[in-house]
Amino acid sequence: MSVTDSRRRGTGPRHDDTHLSEPRPDRTEDHGLRLPIAGKYLLAALRFSLGWVFLWAFLDKTFGWGFATPSEGAWINGGSPTSGFLENAPAGPMADFYNSLAGQAWVDWVFQIGLLGIGLALILGVGLRIAAVTGSLLLLMMWSAALPPENNPFMDDHLIYAMVLILLPILAAGRYVGFGGMWGRLPIVKRYSFLK
Secondary structure, eight states: OOHHHHHHOOSSOOGGGGTTTSOEEEEETTTTOEEOOOHHHHHHHHHHHHHHHHHHHHHHHHOOOOOOOOOOGGGTOOTTHHHHHHHHHGGGGGGHHHHHTTTTTHHHHHHHHHHHHHHHHHHHHHHHHHHHHHHHHHHHHHHHHHOOOOOSSSOHHHHHHHHHHHHHHHHHHSSSSSSHHHTTTSSHHOOGGGGO
């Protein structure tokens, strides 16, 4: 009996050869979304780039490499990684609140640990759900500290970054040129899906 005969009778395996002539994008394991290979690499580049933004901020504020933070203002030299922004940038309705946080040791530690954790999670492609929530919260706080934005009634780069952060775990971006696939197979991550 041939494959064609078994198809007509409704018995045997069903084979469809049409997929051989056209490339078929893979589906992400989590959502069934079709994503071409170029899209996977673009997501990986986007994830890595945004991770580098967070990681670089941590490194420059910690060591004072002279880009945004001079050496004498480095955290390791006794500087406060939050005081520059929180003392000078806040405007609008929440300015007093943010000014009161400037230079407090616990704020510095939470901010720096957040930058490091979010940056590493994005670069490695692991823990993207937690990175998306914490990173978006940090970005929304920075956005609200400078209300209204300088060049737009409400939109600025902080909101755009926050939306991208939320999109990355939705698209399972950690699986592309990252360790997200291996991370997702760990028993603890399978048990507690918020760790994905």
